[in-house]
Amino acid sequence: LAEKNDHIADMTLFVLQRTLRDLAQWHGAGIEVKAAVNISARLLISPAFFDAVEAALRVSDTSASDLIFEVTESATMADPAAALRALEGYRRMGIMISLDDYGTGQSTLTYLKTLPLGELKIDRSFVENAHEDSSDALLVRSTVNLAHALGLQVVAEGIETVECLDFLREVGCDLAQGYFVSRPLPASELLTLCLSNSTSPKTPVRTAA
Template sequence: RGLVPPLEFVPFAEKTRLIKPLTRWVLSCALRQSVAWNRGGHAIPVSVNISMRDLVDPEFPQMIATLLHATHASPSLLVLEVTESLIMTEPERVINTLSELSQLGVRLAVDDFGTGYSSLAYLHRLPVQEIKIDKSFVAAMTGEGSRAKIVRASVELGHNLGLESVAEGVEDARTWDLLDSLGCDLAQGYFISRPVLAEQVLPWLARWNQSPGGSAEPDTTQAA
């Protein structure tokens, strides 16, 4: 049937207890690639989404520590992303796990921020460094004033808590410019690049750095 998207195979992996070896494999690949880039003089972070089963696994922090040691990867270049809705499922348990992970030196991010109805009290307690503003708000912010206000409030909230704000789903220059005016720290989306293979990242990065002002849309004809 061809490629199967994560939204389909990840829930299946969780139900069949395959999520743990799958997570280990993904993390191992990501960390080895990070090491390869870093040795070439490019400190490029890699991000990995974490499931609820990972978060409630008492052995998960030790697995991360073991993989970091085995690959000689820099903990600061690994970003573990947890959705806001997962955090609110078992907030106290998740906070404990995230605290253990934070002690390893890895970066932590709240994914799909704005969709999970998280309590500000819990957000203040989370040992995270980033909030990733959900693409449903970002993609519509140039056409709906209310969405732009939500994005602005999210950026300001993140900054007030000492967190970096990351906008998901940036698909055009107008959205890019508006986010820049709001002081958003980072962005991801098709305007910047479609997904590419690991070996295509450095050539893409060179083109991006050579673009006028570093903000022109890069050539993505080689995107996978």
């Protein structure tokens, strides 16, 4: 709806600026945290948005290396060459690129080869029953192994049970996302959650804006 009404750029920039402020607050409290922002297909190839991201980072107290841009495979399809140039530009800024909804597209292996990725997010449709479905388990395990062999970190989406989380630990998945970990929270409550679960002043955390 935001894309159709031409509000997606303003909305995403608002989210980005808020995320940078929240990151600065979390870091000030001693929490080592990265945050991910979803980037739509329209913005991915927008030079104006690219410039706005650069400007936001220049005035921020947060390092670009603490920021992750999540894109879907479909976001790169309309103009693959322009999308690749933009993603490479964001990587040069220091922003990690994450491929969201991995496993649901048509040319995933090609994208793993060509895009400047730092992370894969395995779609919840493969993850949520992987601890009890042998086919899903094989797909998740092989994806984790492939990603690690390519030097990528892996996020699994859709964790809603301890059994699923235990399976992901067993196969070596790096990060987990889902209601079992936490439902969406305001920034202040997320800080409280991180502090209450910290065993040291520097506990790696990942959040999505």
